[in-house]
Amino acid sequence: MKYKLFLYQCIRSREVLLSLVLILVLGLSGIFIGNRHLSERQHAIDEVKDYQKTHFERHVSLHNDDLGLLLYYVKFSFINPVNPLSGLSIGQSDVNPAIKRITIKTFEAQKHDSDLINPMNLHSGNLDFSFVLIYLMPLLVIVFAFNVVSEETETGTWRLVSIQTRSKLGFVITKLSVRLLLMVIVLVLLFSTAKVVLNVPFSTNLMLLFAMAFLYVVFWFALAFFVVCFKKPSGFNALLLLSVWLVMLILWPAGINAFMAFKYPVPEALNTAIAQRDGYHTKWDTEKLPTIQKFYDHYPQFKEYGYRTEGFNWLWYYAMQQMGDDDSQKERASLTAKIKLREERSREMASWIPNMHMQLAFNRVAGTSLDQHIDFLNSTEAFHEKLRLFFYPKIFEEQKAESIDWNQFEPEYFETSSETKPIFLLTPLLLAIVFALLISIPKARKL
Amino acid sequence: MKFANVRLLALHFIRNAVQPKSFYLIYLLFVLLTVYATVSGIQNHVVQNDIRKSYQVKARHSWEANPDKHPHRMAHFGTFAFRIGSPLGMFDYGLESFTGSTVFLEAHRQNSVNFSDASFSTGTLRFGELSMALLAQLVLPLILIFIGFSSIAADRQNGTLKILISQGANWLEILFGRSIGLFILALLFVLPVILATLIALLLYGNTLTSNGLWWRFALIVLGYILFLFVVAVTTILVSAQSKAPKNALLRLLGIWLLMVVLLPKSAQTLGSYWYPKPTKLAFQSAIEKEEIQKGDSHNPDDPYYKKLRDSVLAVHQVDEVTDLPFNYGGFVMREGEKISSTLYRKHHADLLKTYQDQNNMSRYMALLNPYMAIKQLSMSLSGTDFSSYIDFQEQADDYRYELSQKMNELQMQYISPKKKSGSEGKTHVVDHEHWSAFPDFVHRAVPLKKSIAEAALAFISIGLWGFLSFGLLLLTAKKASAL
Numbered sequence: 001m002k003y004k005l006f007l008y009q010c011i012r013s014r015e016v017l018l019s020l021v022l023i024l025v026l027g028l029s030g031i032f033i034g035n036r037h038l039s040e041r042q043h044a045i046d047e048v049k050d051y052q053k054t055h056f057e058r059h060v061s062l063h064n065d066d067l068g069l070l071l072y073y074v075k076f077s078f079i080n081p082v083n084p085l086s087g088l089s090i091g092q093s094d095v096n097p098a099i100k101r102i103t104i105k106t107f108e109a110q111k112h113d114s115d116l117i118n119p120m121n122l123h124s125g126n127l128d129f130s131f132v133l134i135y136l137m138p139l140l141v142i143v144f145a146f147n148v149v150s151e152e153t154e155t156g157t158w159r160l161v162s163i164q165t166r167s168k169l170g171f172v173i174t175k176l177s178v179r180l181l182l183m184v185i186v187l188v189l190l191f192s193t194a195k196v197v198l199n200v201p202f203s204t205n206l207m208l209l210f211a212m213a214f215l216y217v218v219f220w221f222a223l224a225f226f227v228v229c230f231k232k233p234s235g236f237n238a239l240l241l242l243s244v245w246l247v248m249l250i251l252w253p254a255g256i257n258a259f260m261a262f263k264y265p266v267p268e269a270l271n272t273a274i275a276q277r278d279g280y281h282t283k284w285d286t287e288k289l290p291t292i293q294k295f296y297d298h299y300p301q302f303k304e305y306g307y308r309t310e311g312f313n314w315l316w317y318y319a320m321q322q323m324g325d326d327d328s329q330k331e332r333a334s335l336t337a338k339i340k341l342r343e344e345r346s347r348e349m350a351s352w353i354p355n356m357h358m359q360l361a362f363n364r365v366a367g368t369s370l371d372q373h374i375d376f377l378n379s380t381e382a383f384h385e386k387l388r389l390f391f392y393p394k395i396f397e398e399q400k401a402e403s404i405d406w407n408q409f410e411p412e413y414f415e416t417s418s419e420t421k422p423i424f425l426l427t428p429l430l431l432a433i434v435f436a437l438l439i440s441i442p443k444a445r446k447l
Numbered sequence: 448m449k450f451a452n453v454r455l456l457a458l459h460f461i462r463n464a465v466q467p468k469s470f471y472l473i474y475l476l477f478v479l480l481t482v483y484a485t486v487s488g489i490q491n492h493v494v495q496n497d498i499r500k501s502y503q504v505k506a507r508h509s510w511e512a513n514p515d516k517h518p519h520r521m522a523h524f525g526t527f528a529f530r531i532g533s534p535l536g537m538f539d540y541g542l543e544s545f546t547g548s549t550v551f552l553e554a555h556r557q558n559s560v561n562f563s564d565a566s567f568s569t570g571t572l573r574f575g576e577l578s579m580a581l582l583a584q585l586v587l588p589l590i591l592i593f594i595g596f597s598s599i600a601a602d603r604q605n606g607t608l609k610i611l612i613s614q615g616a617n618w619l620e621i622l623f624g625r626s627i628g629l630f631i632l633a634l635l636f637v638l639p640v641i642l643a644t645l646i647a648l649l650l651y652g653n654t655l656t657s658n659g660l661w662w663r664f665a666l667i668v669l670g671y672i673l674f675l676f677v678v679a680v681t682t683i684l685v686s687a688q689s690k691a692p693k694n695a696l697l698r699l700l701g702i703w704l705l706m707v708v709l710l711p712k713s714a715q716t717l718g719s720y721w722y723p724k725p726t727k728l729a730f731q732s733a734i735e736k737e738e739i740q741k742g743d744s745h746n747p748d749d750p751y752y753k754k755l756r757d758s759v760l761a762v763h764q765v766d767e768v769t770d771l772p773f774n775y776g777g778f779v780m781r782e783g784e785k786i787s788s789t790l791y792r793k794h795h796a797d798l799l800k801t802y803q804d805q806n807n808m809s810r811y812m813a814l815l816n817p818y819m820a821i822k823q824l825s826m827s828l829s830g831t832d833f834s835s836y837i838d839f840q841e842q843a844d845d846y847r848y849e850l851s852q853k854m855n856e857l858q859m860q861y862i863s864p865k866k867k868s869g870s871e872g873k874t875h876v877v878d879h880e881h882w883s884a885f886p887d888f889v890h891r892a893v894p895l896k897k898s899i900a901e902a903a904l905a906f907i908s909i910g911l912w913g914f915l916s917f918g919l920l921l922l923t924a925k926k927a928s929a930l
Contacts, residue, residue, distance in 0.1 A: 015697060026709075033716060044726040051728055091570045095545070095563070101728070114547060114559045114566065116727045118802040120809065120833050122545040122565060124715035125573045135708065235693045239593060242700060246589060253574030254581060255483065261544065261564060261576065262490035269562040270502040270549055273527065277551065278509055281524045284871070285514050312871040339567050346569040356571050363570040370569045 006178040010144070019143045020186070023136055027190040030129035031197050034087030037128070038198065041082045041098055048077045048099055048411055056406045064401045068314030071391055075101040077411035078383045080376045083367040085205060087198040089130035089359075091368025095122055100380045104391055106324030107384045108276035108332060111377055112269070129194060130362045133213055134355050135249055137183070138220045142241045144179040145224035148172060149447075150234040168447040172228070176221055183217050205365050208422055212361055215429040219354050222436035229443035253356050256349050264342045268335035272328055279327030283320040295319035298326060305396040314395050322388075336374075343370050351428045361425045367416040379414045448619045456616065456624025457631065464594050464632060473590060477582070478639050484579045485643040488537040489651055499529035499548060503888070511883045517862065517870035518877050519780065522854035525553030528843035530560070531890045533830030534652040535663055538644045539580035541831025544572060550840075552847035552888070554784065554854065557791050560840060579640050580829070583671055584821050585707055587636055588678045592699045595629045595682035597692035604691050618924040626683045626920065633675040641668055659895030663828045666902070670828070673909045674821040680916035684923055706818045711809065714819070718808030724801050734787075734794050741786055752779065769865050776868055777858030784851050792844075799837060806833060813905050817912045824905035827898050834901045835893040846888045853885055 011017055056074060063070040080098040097115040125131065149172060152158040165171045191210050200206055223244060227237050283291045288309040295318075296303050308315055325332075350356035363369040394404065464470060506527040513521060530548045547560030565572055575581060599621070602608040611621065644664065652660055682699060689695035725733070742751025756768060759778070768775035813820040826832035857877050866875045 036720065040723070044728065047726055047728055051732060089570075092565075092568075095565045097727070099728070109551075112561045112566070114561050114563070116724055116730055116798065117545075118719065118724065118805055118833075119542040119545040119563075119836060120802070120806045121715055121719050123542050124712050124809070127712045127716050131712075139704070235597075235696060238693070238696060238700075246586070250575065250585070251480070251577065253571055254577035255480075255487075257572055257574060258484065258487040258491070258577040260568075262487055262494050265494050265498060266562065266564075266567050267498040267502070269567070270498065270527075270529070273549060273551065273562070274502065274506055274509060277525070277527075281520075284520050285516060312869055342567060343569055346571055350569075350571055356574065359570045359573070368570070370567075 002174070003178055006175055007182070010175075010179055010182065015143055019140050020182075023132065023140050023186065024189070026127075026136060027129065027132045027186075028193060030127055030132040031087070031190070031194045033126065034090065034128050034194075035197050037090050037094070037126070038082055038084065038087045041093075044099060045079055045082065045411075048079065048101070052077055052409070052411055056409065060401045060406060067391075067399055067401050067404075068317065068395045070401050071104050071395060073103070075103050076383075076387055076409055077101050078380045078414065079411050080373075080414045080416065083416060084198045084200040085209070085366040086368045087200075087366075088128065088194055088209065089362035089366040089368055090126045090128045091130075091359075091363035091366060092370055092373060093368040094126060096370075096373040096376075098376075100377075102380065102384055102387075104318075104384065104387050105321045106276055106280050107381055108272065108325050108328055109280075111381070112273075129190070130359060130366075133216070134358050134362075137213075137217055138245055138249070138355075140186075141179075141183065141217060141220040141224060142238070142245065144183070145176060145221060145228065146237040146241055147228075147234040148175045148179075148224075149228045149231055150237060153231060154234060169444055172225070172444075172447065176225060180218065180221055183221075184214065187213055187217065204422075208425060209362065209365055211422075212358060212365075212425060212429060215426065215433065216354060216358050219429060219433045219436060222433050222440070225444070226436055226440040229440055229447060231447070248353060249355055252353055256356075260342065260346060264338065264345065266335070266338055266342070268331065268338045272331040272335045275328035275331040276324045280320055280324030283323055288316050291319050291323060292316060294326065295322055298322065299392070302392060302396065305393075314398075318392065318395065339370075339374060343374075346370075354429055354432045357428045361420075364420055365425070372416055375417065376414050383412055448617065448623065452616055452620040453624045453627065456620055457628040460598065460625045460628030461631060464628070470594070473593075474636070477586070477590065477636055480577070480582055480586070481579060481639045481643055484577050484582055485537075485647055488540075488578055489647050491540075492532055492534070492537045493651055495548075496532050499531055502527070502549075503529045507887045510887075513879055513882050515873075515876040515879045517872075517875055518777070518854040518857040518881075519554070519870040521882065522554035522851050525551060525847075526850070526888065527551055528839075528846060528888045528890065530836075530839045533835065533892055534648060534660060535644075535667070535829035536831045537647045537651065538578065538667070539825045539829040539831055540576050540578045541580075541826040541829055542833060542836060543831050544568070544576065546836045550843050552843060552850060554780070554851040555787060557795075557844060557847070560843075579644055580822075580825050583637055583640050584674070584818060584825065587633065587675065588707070588818070589703060590636065591629060591633055591675070591678050592682055592696070592703060594632060595625070595679065596686055596696040596699050598625050598629070598683055599687040600689040600692045600695040603689075618927050619921070622683060622687060622920050622924050622927075626680045626916075629679040629683060630676050633679050634672070637671060637675060641671075658830075658892035662895060663830070663898065666899070666906075667825055667828050670821055670824045670902075670906065670909060673913050674817055677817050677909065677912045677916050680920060684916075684919055687923055687927055706816050710812060710816050711819055711822070714809045714812040715805070718805035721808070722801050722804040724798065724805070730794060730798060734790050737790050738787055741790070742783075755779075755782065769867060771864050773859040774862040774864050774866065776866070777855045777860075777862060781852060781855040781859070784848070784855060788848050802833070810904055814908045814911070817909055820905040820908035820912070824902045824909065827901035827905070830893050830898060832898075832901060834897060838893040838897070839890060842890060843888065850885065857881055 011020070059070050059074050063073070078100045082098075086093055095114075095117065097113070100110070100113075102110050147154075149158070152161055161171055162168055187210065191206075191213070194200065195202070195206065224241060227240055227244075230237075232240075289307060292307050292309070292315065305315055347360060350360050360369065364372070506529075510524065510526050513524060528550050530546070532543060536543055544564040547563045547566075549562045550560040551558045599608065602611065612618070648660065648664060681702070685698050685702070686692075686695045689698060742755075743749045756775070759771065759775070760766065760768070763771055765771060771778075809819060810823065813823055823832070827834065861877045862875050
């Protein structure tokens, strides 16, 4: 009975109803946008599958007698498959390509090739579900909670409440929990819609996302609780909570990003680009023997193909290409280290700020984080190595292209690992909640 | 309307606003944020440009260090173009973090511009970056809302509005007075941002062959002043039409959220929904297909190249390509480069058209949304917008084309016609002095005219909003009541 009245009191307000409807509509459009993102990516993957077959056929018919030349041209596809959860949190998957089409030449020269991208789209960001959750849900919590005490004091019912209830604190908490319940219903509605629309299998990952969303909402309720306990006027509460929102959602992250940009630039990327270019191209001017020697140092199993140094030959050519990768190893290692450093720093800083942590954790579970993309690139490299090892002897033996079964080269798929210990994802949120509750205690006792 | 009254009301408003200590706290915070944004803006600009410039030099050294060799080898050795950030990027990062910085330029291939900051960043980058522009266009309006929301609504609620009017002030004077008061406070806030930008430009503004830098700066300042005027008037008007301060605050925040967060995102999303871009594969294979139709230089029996050879032989009245007065291989590659570049540019123009269509949604939305207008104006004039990036891409591709063709011409001229194919070895080579004779890539700043043309619509929008605010002030003054 009491709860029913509280619920009625809460949704009686026009602002509350309006914002409830707004958040549902935006949440649904976020899911819809995520769905479109998924279908675009699936379309791109299907396209690659169809293309690869005709691509092979054309080049095999043109260069049947010259396998070395054929492999100069043909590209093999390695694909980061569509994960339905990425529809919930598009993350970095709009900037990082999910399909790599590579030749067996220098890998480093192909590793960082970017997709076709409209930078304006990246700049404005995706209105996906994670955005609605991270940016807008807190605003809804603020609208729900900013006046739970002050509306009583301002209409004069607070005195009545203090006489009629056993515990004023209990009264405030009940009022807040009714609102929390309402929010949970919204979350359940949105998550179930997402599950159906995006075709997400029922998994621990989905549950994990829901748990994080729930904790995030609870965190904002706890903050609101801290503020309303001061029993200040409604206007003041609204202002204060919105300022907190502004600082947490915009100023802090923006400040940290500006800091990261100048503190950890990535000159290593440019250095690597030049090193791999020089690693390969300068070999055209040096003696062939040392290049081939170095190649055999890397792959002693091919020594039997001898040291052909007269004129142009493919053994020497691919040995040179190999040097693009081998001679830029130092630079490549420092690039990898820098990216890792940036990733770690970013994650560390984010773990102190719940909304930033949420974004990273969501991306992580959805498979759209930076480190998962790096994993994908590393797997692409392994795929590339496999191709090299398969084709090198065939090129050196000057086999005919038709002697190879080209149908075996279907596009291959990367297996994303979105395995993360839930404790790493949930702990920062739990700690934030505990912190918000702890600082509320002094005022809450004197309600 | 008496000017003396307007002045009195404006001064009164300012005095009231600066009375509470919290005002100074907010001001101090804003100044501190400005300092932080300035320092990080300068740092970022200087560090990034130093890196890129030093690698441009390094890449050039590497190019010039090549010994005598076959020009086609040089065409593939290629070089790099590094995008230099524009000086006003210190003020407004714009798309800086989302556009690549480096492109490898070689024969036959238009490589992608790689290594954007975003590609090495975690998802937190999407929260935005703290720049001076962000403070002035996103944070400052919120501060103005906080200062001004109660200006008239509170007077109405506690009855002073009635007294004010009965004492002889009319609505027009009240609205103008308060708007001007709030606008002056806005100028007080934006002043440190302008000064900081000025200092940054004076100290570090000479990075790119500066292109109307001070014109850009002046127009940006003008744009922001107009924008803040619109914000100040809107705040006062909403306050005048609200029964209680709380209502005014909620309405104003709703407007802020809509204008600053929801509309910009939705506009861009809708744009890319209506004008889907092709996948990279579809883009590349469309070019490949047309190339093959035109003439396949990889195919020794291709009819187009066969015809070309026969006609060249006929003109020079010889039977074999080895008897021509120039190296035929270089000639074929020059033709191939011409064909493939023309095709690429055609398709790339189509792609850019699609991007433009996507972005137009935001451009036109700026007519309805002054925040989006100031954002575009600021980016375009700062040289960190979409068109500046495309300008770089085009400069790089022009250079790439010239480099390839120069190498093909060297091959035609200096490599023996008897050398039919292949570029290996030390016998058929060109003197290495030709390498340093070919000038290095220099990234020129986007022309001022182009930036102004880009910003024109946004300027018109803000100008119209300025007029509209005046009109609404007059209209509200007629209709408003003190109750």
